[in-house]
Amino acid sequence: MxxxxxxxxxxxxxxxxxxxxxxxxxxxxxxxEQSAHIGGQIRTLRKDGFVxxxxxxxxxxxxPEVAELFELLGLEPEIATPAAANRLIWKGDRLHPLPxxxxxxxxxxxxxxxxxxxxxxxxxxxxGGQPNETVGSLARRRLGKSFVDYAVDPFLGGIYAGDPDQxxxxxxxxxxxDLEQRYGSxxxxxxxxxxxxxxxxxxxxxxxxxxxxxxLGVLIEALADYIGREHILTExxxxxxxxxxxxxxxxxxxxxxxxxxxxxxxxxxxxxAARHIPTLFDHFPADESAVFEQLYYAPMIEIAVGFxxxxxxxxxxxxxxxxxxxxxxxxxxxxxxxxxxxxxxEGGALYSIFMGGVRSASLIDLSDEEISTIAMExxxxxxxxxQTCKPDLLHISRHRHAxxxxxxxxxxxxxxxxxxxxxxxxxxxxxxxxGGIGMAHRISQGVEMARSIIEETAIAERAAKG
Numbered sequence: 001m002x003x004x005x006x007x008x009x010x011x012x013x014x015x016x017x018x019x020x021x022x023x024x025x026x027x028x029x030x031x032x033e034q035s036a037h038i039g040g041q042i043r044t045l046r047k048d049g050f051v052x053x054x055x056x057x058x059x060x061x062x063x064p065e066v067a068e069l070f071e072l073l074g075l076e077p078e079i080a081t082p083a084a085a086n087r088l089i090w091k092g093d094r095l096h097p098l099p100x101x102x103x104x105x106x107x108x109x110x111x112x113x114x115x116x117x118x119x120x121x122x123x124x125x126x127x128g129g130q131p132n133e134t135v136g137s138l139a140r141r142r143l144g145k146s147f148v149d150y151a152v153d154p155f156l157g158g159i160y161a162g163d164p165d166q167x168x169x170x171x172x173x174x175x176x177x178d179l180e181q182r183y184g185s186x187x188x189x190x191x192x193x194x195x196x197x198x199x200x201x202x203x204x205x206x207x208x209x210x211x212x213x214x215x216l217g218v219l220i221e222a223l224a225d226y227i228g229r230e231h232i233l234t235e236x237x238x239x240x241x242x243x244x245x246x247x248x249x250x251x252x253x254x255x256x257x258x259x260x261x262x263x264x265x266x267x268x269x270x271x272x273a274a275r276h277i278p279t280l281f282d283h284f285p286a287d288e289s290a291v292f293e294q295l296y297y298a299p300m301i302e303i304a305v306g307f308x309x310x311x312x313x314x315x316x317x318x319x320x321x322x323x324x325x326x327x328x329x330x331x332x333x334x335x336x337x338x339x340x341x342x343x344x345x346e347g348g349a350l351y352s353i354f355m356g357g358v359r360s361a362s363l364i365d366l367s368d369e370e371i372s373t374i375a376m377e378x379x380x381x382x383x384x385x386x387q388t389c390k391p392d393l394l395h396i397s398r399h400r401h402a403x404x405x406x407x408x409x410x411x412x413x414x415x416x417x418x419x420x421x422x423x424x425x426x427x428x429x430x431x432x433x434x435g436g437i438g439m440a441h442r443i444s445q446g447v448e449m450a451r452s453i454i455e456e457t458a459i460a461e462r463a464a465k466g
Contacts, residue, residue, distance in 0.1 A: 004028060006453055007251055007263065009280070010271035011232055012040025013439060014430050016223040017069060017446025018269055018453075023227050024072055025454045030263070031232040032253055038224055038232060041402065044215030045304075047393060049345035051215050052304035054397035057334055057352055058084075058209050059216075059439030065447040066440050067204035073222045080209040080318070080339040088320035089154055090328065090382065095320050098151065110151070115144030123185040132408045135173055136164030142186060154321035157331045160437065161298040161357025161403050163324075171406035174436075209318070211340055241268065241281055247426035247460065266460075267453045271431040273297065273401060274413070288416050294409065295433055297401035299364040301355040303375040306393030310337075310349035312383035319352075320382070329363075330355050330378045348392075353379060358405065368396055404433055428452065 006022055008015045011033035019029045037043070041055035058080065061067055070077050087098040089110055099105040106116055122142050130137075139152045148164060156164050160172060170177040176186070183189030212218040224232060235256035242250045252262040270280060275297075278289035314320070319334035334352040337344040344350040353375045356363045363371070372394055379385060417429045428449045435445045 004457055005030060005263070005265040006267040006269060007032065007249070007265040008269040008271065009238060010034075010040070010431065011038040011234070012271055012431070013042060013220070013442040014040075014432070014446045014449075015269065015271040016220065016227065017443050018271070018430070018450045019227045019231070020069070020072060020223055021447050021450035022453060023231075025450070027454065027457065029227065029231055030265075031227065032236045032238065033232065033234045034236060034238075036235050038234065039217065039220035041399060042216045042220055044217030045395065046215075047395070048306075049308075049348070050304070050306040050350055050393045051343050052306070052336065052350055052393070052395065053216060053352065054302060054304070054395070055399065056216065056439060057336060058211050058339075059443075061204070061206045061208050061210055062438070062440040063444045064201045064204040065444040066210070067206070068447070069443050073219075073226050075212065075219065075222050077210040078213040078340055080211070081341075083316035083335075084209045084318040084339040086315060086317035088315060088317050089150055090320060090322045090326055091150060095314060095382070097315065097317075098321075110146070112144070112146040115146045118144045119147075119187075123188045125185070127180055127184050131170060132168050132411070134165050135167050135169045135176070138169050138176070138180070139164070142180070149325050150323050153325070154323045154332070157324065157357060157359070158319075158321045158354075160405065161300055161331060161354070161359075162405050163358045166358070166405065166407055168406055168408055168410060171410045209339070214342070238280055243281075243424050243427075247456075249426065266457070267426045267428065269428045269430060269449055269453075273431065274404065274433040275401075277429070277433075291409065291413050291416055292433075295413065296405045296407070298358050298403045298405055299356045299361050300399045300402035301364060301371060302397045302399070303353040303355070303371065304393060304395040304397075305351045305353060305375065305379060305391045306344055306348060307385075307389065308345050308348045308392045309389075310344075310347065311389045312349060312351075312379075312385050314383050324359050328378060328382075329360065329374050331357050331359075333379065333382070350393075351379060351383075357403075364398060364400055371396055403437055410434075426456070 005028045008019050008029060008031045011031050015031055019031050022029045043054045045052055045054060088095040089098050091110055096110055099108045125142055128138060135152060136148055139148045152164050156162050156167060160167060179186050179189030183192055233255060237254045239252040247266045249265050249268045250262060254260050274292040274295040277292045278284040316338050317335055318339055319332055321332040322328045322330060331354040336352055337350040414434060421427050430445050430449055435441055
């Protein structure tokens, strides 16, 4: 076994990205995955001419690392059609376009007249002084209640499946927090940031919505091929990890056949969910264990519904979101066949319906029949699909621990992570328990961890040579 081996626990997008960039630098890696498949929650299925996701549907090219990953793999991202720029919000008994500029914000029925006037004063409001202010509190203070109800709330429901009055801004939406703290205003901050010069590398972050041609599973398969499938082991179980010295780990695991192995490594990367961290290490302090175990992951249900003939009534769009105050039983609906080619048979339509989240966590325990009934009732009512039109595809995916919620205890968790990495040189703790939940966040974190390991290894090699 190579003395400079890096072992990566978890074959989700973060772990695979880390492994790919280490392999690109000629560094040896071994990826250990507990489940039988790789990709974490990313999985693409194909059935009867429909191509659908059972987890994340898309990502945004919001960092250069996303573009660089596709370049590394020799893979072209599939960019969403112009329809993806349109977002719809449910209010009352119909869908309304989410405003994309000031003129649309003034004319939309989504926001109150008072709040439309208030937005003119947004640049002149004082900065907040509470570091753990929630997104709801911040937006209510700067923009007004109706903006929270019909923009912020559904937006966070769509991203985090969360509650704006529990998610802390500087962890959940750090760029928004930075706009107020650095520039004193969302409006002025956005204008000033748009005027900042961008390097050629920065311009790779096009902000475009992407998938892969044939679904996100194609990206995962390309990652596995690049890393080398012989370097990825599935159905493994970590038994224990010891750390006798700096950049020295001993990891014992069982493979798919139940055989036990112990391997040494110089760097250890974990991308597993927070609740699993204390079980990986011997003698983990009880108070620190509690901080990891208490991170709440919102449950999600995703229902793929396909029709060979599109009979719905809606504007071409990325999808629609439902504010919590509207008291519907779903969080939103995506329109994949509006945004990407080949997701439904010619002339047909594919929809992805999302249920659960923080606001309706108990739905995860409903039967498949109950979930199907709710999904179809909501879809028919909102998109005016006739009762006589039966779906040609209906597939339910459940994720009991889907999306971490960045509440006020996040700071303590991040502090413990920093102390662990200092106490155990060579340990890198990643995954979506820190640093964001989107695909771009996961890719950027994977690249960052790989670069850190490459740099640390190079320093050690130079020191060894004297």
